Amino acid sequence: MDLFNVTNESILPFALPQEEDYSVKWDERLDGFKINLPHGELFYAEHFFNQEISDRCMAYFLENNANNWQTTNWKNLTEDEFNAIDFKNIKWKRESINLYGKNVLLPRMTSWYGDPGKSYSYSGINSNPNEWNKGLIAIKKRIEEVALVKFNSVLMNWYRDGVDYLNWHADDEKTLGVNPIISSVNFGSMRDFILRNNDTSLKISIPLNHGALLIMGGELQHHWQHCVPKRKQVKGMRINLTFRAINN
Numbered sequence: 519m520d521l522f523n524v525t526n527e528s529i530l531p532f533a534l535p536q537e538e539d540y541s542v543k544w545d546e547r548l549d550g551f552k553i554n555l556p557h558g559e560l561f562y563a564e565h566f567f568n569q570e571i572s573d574r575c576m577a578y579f580l581e582n583n584a585n586n587w588q589t590t591n592w593k594n595l596t597e598d599e600f601n602a603i604d605f606k607n608i609k610w611k612r613e614s615i616n617l618y619g620k621n622v623l624l625p626r627m628t629s630w631y632g633d634p635g636k637s638y639s640y641s642g643i644n645s646n647p648n649e650w651n652k653g654l655i656a657i658k659k660r661i662e663e664v665a666l667v668k669f670n671s672v673l674m675n676w677y678r679d680g681v682d683y684l685n686w687h688a689d690d691e692k693t694l695g696v697n698p699i700i701s702s703v704n705f706g707s708m709r710d711f712i713l714r715n716n717d718t719s720l721k722i723s724i725p726l727n728h729g730a731l732l733i734m735g736g737e738l739q740h741h742w743q744h745c746v747p748k749r750k751q752v753k754g755m756r757i758n759l760t761f762r763a764i765n766n
């Protein structure tokens with residue numbers, strides 16, 4: 519037995535189709551999996567941020583002047599009550615989109631941070647960036663070391679419980695460039711992130727838990743869509759950050 523042949527290699531905690539155009543390789547140095555899909559690439563690190571840092575991130579995102587962020591039932595607050603809260607670090611808001619002529623509130627809270635001028639356009643929402651803060655810059659720097667990209671903006675999604683969700687879409691806006699690298703970091707309750715192939719409708723379900731990192735790259739956004747479906751049994755909150763490099 520080779521006593522020095524120690525490896526932390528683990529088993530991918532979700533299923534990939536057993537087909538030849540899918541492959542997965544453990545990267546010892548990055549402590550994560552490099553995955554190739556038809557027309558797309560992923561990097562998945564289940565515990566990219568440890569428990570202590572991930573706990574601190576949740577607190578940082580939700581600290582405020584009025585409510586205990588852990589025990590409050592955020593869904594019980596009226597719009598006015600929510601808008602009166604002064605969050606210490608993140609400017610959360612509930613956006614609405616225009617759907618068939620009607621204004622519909624998004625089923626989650628959002629916030630957009632970025633370099634000056636890096637505005638965000640999605641489903642008719644046009645959001646100017648909030649100014650970076652210390653916490654977001656620290657997370658961004660750590661992720662850039664792995665993604666090997668300089669990000670200039672981040673979209674934050676706060677799913678207050680398992681009923682909050684995100685619909686099918688691709689991050690394929692022109693301003694993200696041709697084959698964007700999008701880095702998604704996750705805190706709080708585990709939620710399933712589903713990828714669906716545009717041609718075959720084949721789906722891959724990726725569990726994203728407290729501290730997990732998922733990087734999407736290659737041609738993925740042109741050939742796959744993704745969503746975070748409702749999971750009514752999930753009672754806890756989840757906060758997701760997708761770091762992006764915008765070209766405008």
Ligand SMILES: O=C(O)CCC(=O)C(=O)O
Binds near residue numbers: 711726745758760
């Ligand atoms: O919450 C997630 O995991 C996905 C977020 C996402 O797809 C987006 O913000 O475009």
